[in-house]
Amino acid sequence: MSSQPHAPAHEDAHNVHHGHSNGHEAGHGTLKSYLIGFSLSVILTAIPFWLVMGGVFDSKLLTAFFVMGIGVVQIVVHMIFFLHMNPRSEGGWTMMALIFTLVLVGITLAGSLWVMHHLNANMMPMSPEMMKNMP
């Protein structure tokens, strides 16, 4: 329709975008890849909710461990099937940026929790009863 006159320009732009990636599917995904990603995502969302709401495990630590683990798997699924991450896109620079960010995120999260836990542990001992009477 109205996009017809722009078709050549579009083709150009299209080839460019995929200049670095390997073929068409790598950049955008297909109906199949979206549906696979969505099904995996639904399953990986349902499991942690079921674990917590159903009280499947007695151990809270074990449940928390599974919830975080499945969360990480689901993030990877979204990255691959929805954000179309692959080591070749943009000549590998998106992957480099992602790895760099993950390192920073890891340092931020682990560092904050570790330092603040130590600060907390080195505070004067205080019972929950004393805590309640704090201003």
Added chain:
Amino acid sequence: MSETRLQETEKPEFYLTEEHHPEGSTMLGFWLYLMSDCLIFAVLFATHGVLGRSYAAGPSPADLFDLPLVAINTAMLLLSSITYGFAMLQMERNAKAETLFWLGVTGLFGAAFLGLELYEFYHLIHEGAGPTRSAFLSSFFTLVGTHGLHVTFGIVWLITLMVQVSMHGLIAENKRRLMCLSMFWHFLDVVWIGVFSFVYLIGYLG
């Protein structure tokens, strides 16, 4: 002398004539923006990780969180992600009407997510569990509120692009913009995975 005159008469060019460059660098640049946004969320997650157990003798997540509501909310965002994917597939086929339809559906799911979140916030504040109640609630409202704000701007962007597409069609520029919004939208879904796992589910465990 003749050289300077030649330079004066030369037509100045303020843009690069390479056609191929801008498209690729836009995607990479937008990805870098998303990574910086990721750092914002990382800091907010770290804050919540530190403060998330400081209830100040107030309500805990187990008292406050309505997990079925969170599950519905998550479903809304997940569905909006897949419908945005459908919009991208239609965009590839240059099907303008179908693209607009799926973008509209995505917007509705996004709005439903936002509505449920606002309802939850309203409910919490109404119960006296507002952001001023405890450190846990401060960090909770900041983290979840920042995500909600992102979704809000995503919806504004989505509506803008729907108007753009309906006015100018699926031209190369609009396709580029739609691909940027696609990354933004899916990125917000990724952040939400962290929110429902870490804040809601693990918070609920106590």
